[in-house]
Amino acid sequence: MAKEDKLYKIWVYLQAEPLFWITLTLGAYLVGDYLYKKSKLNPLVNPVAISILIVSSILLFLDISYDRYFDGAKFIHFMLGPATVALAIPIYEKRNLIIKEIKPIIFSIFIGIPFAILITFYLGKFFGLSDEIILTMMPRNVTAPIAMGISELIGGIPSLTAIITIITGIIGASLGTFVLNIFKIKSMSARGFAFGLASHGIGTARAMSKNKTAGVFAALAMGLSGIATSVFVLIIIKFLF
């Protein structure tokens, strides 16, 4: 009895430490990454999705609040900013390829972004969602901080936009490869670009892990679509609402 009591005390102490949750996140990611590599980079075995499932099940099982978990995990979350800045390097290294494809890049942004916004709008109408929820969903293809900013600007619910944006990223990263294969898209530049445009950072991470050229075009598309979406959403909703 006394021994159990001591173990419980140690647990109470440890779970209050940020270190515990950082370690758990890293461990879960190592499992996810191991399975991803073991599956020969099968997109369905998405390392982000696996680690998220492992960590959330543990949190739910132990009845730990997200705030407590994030107290530790925020140190990992923090690196998202520097990692975004660091994407400048692969883009710089592939600058000649980007300059060569500058016309397709610009065209695809001008065609792809309105498509992304409009399909969300019309699907929302089709499923009978309220205007507020449709507005909340409209910027979902861009990186979360931009999406939340746009959502606030147009009268959506920013926190809900963040959730929808992340789900969009995971869906694109894990299922995108299959549909691109079905439609026989071969160009690595086009595939990567589509990943970055449709599913921002998580799609970019998937493209990066598979092919450097695809990764660079994804990073480029992610940045460009963030800027273009902010502009296009404002124009499009003037006509639709």
Place this chain on the structure above:
Amino acid sequence: MLRSLFIIFFYQLLGEAIQKIFEINIPGPVIGLILLLLSFIFFSKKLTQSKKIIKEISVTSNQIINYLSLLFVPIGVGVVMHINYLGDNLFKIFSIIIIGTLATLVFTAFVMEKIINLEKKNGKRR
């Protein structure tokens, strides 16, 4: 390593500051990315020293980018823990995300590949 980390952090800080000052709708890190890219293009021709620094940053940044997926785990766990926020619309929202995202992916890749191939043809003719 330390020098390149400093440069990356510094550019993010610069990006965040510019975002706050000019109240731009683009996140600070993305502005930092653009500024760093511009600096590379500008300095790479000016100084021989900068080539060495770019190489150094390249090693560090490749290491960070390798673990890009990991960095989305904390926020992803937040999504699972707050999934009930989607309420009654959960199924509809998921359907829209799946159809919308995959359609956008295919459409964009398709259009871009077509234009790339068109460009190639035109290039050959010239």
